[in-house]
Amino acid sequence: VACALGAALFYAAYQLLTRKLVATEPALRLLFYTALFGTLAMSPTLPWAWDGRLPTLAQAGLIVSLGVYGGVGHFFLIRAFRQTPxxxxxxxxxxxxxxxxxxxxxxxxxxxxxxxxxxxxxxxxxxxxxxxxxxxxx
Structure with missing residues (x-):
C-alpha cells in the first residue's frame, strides 16, 4: 500500500511539474531533468532490488526499450501540454x-x-x- 501511495504521489508531482514547466522550459531539458531526478532518487534502492545477476541480452533489450518508450512518451506528453490546455x-x-x-x-x-x-x-x-x-x- 505504501509503494502504491508513493507511486501515486510521485506521479501526481511529475504531472503537475510537467504542466507548470512546459511553458518555460524546452522539452529536452525537461526530459533530462526527469531522467536525472529518477536516477538519483531510485539509485539508493538498488541494493534492495537487485540480486546481483546481470540481465540476459533479451532482458537488457527489454530494459532499454522501456527507457526509450518512456522517454518518447514523456516527450509527447510535454508537446501535448505545450499545445493543449x-x-x-x-x-x-x-x-x-x-x-x-x-x-x-x-x-x-x-x-x-x-x-x-x-x-x-x-x-x-x-x-x-x-x-x-x-x-x-x-
Missing amino acids: AALLSPLLYVQLVWATLLGWLAFGDLPDWISVAGMLVIAASGLFLIVDRRHFR
Missing part, C-alpha cells in the same frame, strides 16, 4: 487505466477485482464528465 488534456490521460489493465492481463494474467474496476470507472466517469461539462458551457 491541461484541463482538456488531463482527462484523456485516463486511457492509461485501459492500457495498464490490458498489459497486466497479457503480461501477468492478472485482472483487477471488482473494487478496482469500480474505482477505475469512477475515475474515468469523472474525466468524461469534465470533458462533456467543459464543452457544454463554452
Whole structure:
C-alpha cells in the first residue's frame, strides 16, 4: 500500500511539474531533468532490488526499450501540454487505466477485482464528465 501511495504521489508531482514547466522550459531539458531526478532518487534502492545477476541480452533489450518508450512518451506528453490546455488534456490521460489493465492481463494474467474496476470507472466517469461539462458551457 505504501509503494502504491508513493507511486501515486510521485506521479501526481511529475504531472503537475510537467504542466507548470512546459511553458518555460524546452522539452529536452525537461526530459533530462526527469531522467536525472529518477536516477538519483531510485539509485539508493538498488541494493534492495537487485540480486546481483546481470540481465540476459533479451532482458537488457527489454530494459532499454522501456527507457526509450518512456522517454518518447514523456516527450509527447510535454508537446501535448505545450499545445493543449491541461484541463482538456488531463482527462484523456485516463486511457492509461485501459492500457495498464490490458498489459497486466497479457503480461501477468492478472485482472483487477471488482473494487478496482469500480474505482477505475469512477475515475474515468469523472474525466468524461469534465470533458462533456467543459464543452457544454463554452
